[in-house]
Amino acid sequence: MRLSTASYGLLLICVCLIIRLELSWLTAYSRRGQAEAPAAEQAREYYELYENIWKDLVYFPIPESTEDPEAEVSFENSWMFERTYGGSYGHEGTDLMPSVEKSGYYPVLSMTDGVVENIGWLEKGGWRIGIRSVHDVYFYYAHLSSYAEEFRKGDVVSAGQLLGYMGDTGYGKEEGTTGQFPVHLHVGIYVRNEEIPELAVNPYWFLRYLEQHKLKYSFS
Template identity: 40%
Template sequence: MTRLGAIISAVIVLAVIGFASMLSFGPAPATPKQAGVSRDVPAPASTPTTSEGLRVPVAGVPRSAIRDSWGEAREGGARGHHGTDIMARAGTPVIAAADGWVEKLFESGRGGTTLYQRSADRRWTYYYAHLAGYAPGVREGMRVRAGQVLGYVGDTGDAGAGNYHLHFGLTRMHGDERWWQGDNVNPYPLLARQPAGR
């Protein structure tokens, strides 16, 4: 084989590998009626956004106060918890954990008043649930910056009256998946550790 032939063969192999990596061979994605995303995966070794990491999405809550509630039994053990609950007083501002845009404002039985934020690179969705309400001017499609107020801590949905907290979820997205699809990822390790360079 000539050198040119070897180079062409290598380019073809790389193109095939690249194309195959864009395909999804997992189970069919969930629908909104299935109440959320379809698969669970371990937390990534690095942050899903930048070297700055995720901000704690409840104003004034230190990283040390966050407890890992991933996988805890819900509904009498019928399902596991897919997120991190951050306890706070009613009405405490809920802030964007990273840059991105508001993809969906949604009312659900479990999550109550919820907000789905897509990351700036479209690879992640941040899920904010049990909100008391949205911040003034928050709307679908708007760009948000890390630290921007999105809403307020509440007890809507299945949180239980007086059980004020933010349920924060993290979903790894693939291609053009919609706001309710993707892979559940435990956000706790990304919220509890100090971002790089601080």
């Protein structure tokens, strides 16, 4: 059987159409691939940032008292709850609330190994200490009544080391302001990388996990 010129023409058009269709699918597919690549990379970066937190966490910041079984702390997930001191903003942390509402009663321990990055008075945070952990995570402990020792920037601390005592300092320009809110420990966690200089992370679930890792400590 011989094909007529018209049939040849038709066949050629069909083949061309199929090739074009295939090509457009391929281009669309590869474009989508390109668009997804940065998002996947970003997700990977966040994964690593959060993973660093898990790598460094060792102890819950408030130990269990060997003498006072009543000395407990409770906390809720108050991430981004409204705070209004000096303007409205979201709560970047978790507040550990004591059953014994006494300033200077509960020891505050470092959750991680690390280095003292910040120490001293902050208008909002009161007497605070900031520890940069081994994997570059910033752990922020605020409203302390006092420090365990005269810490200086660059001092090395180890997980479980006494940093100071839970208090109610802060919410004042004047150093030593107290009594503006109930005694508690504010815990903040911040991660960073080359693109993100500071990213606040909700400490709530990390603290829930750490509750299983409380040190025993003598205080009453």
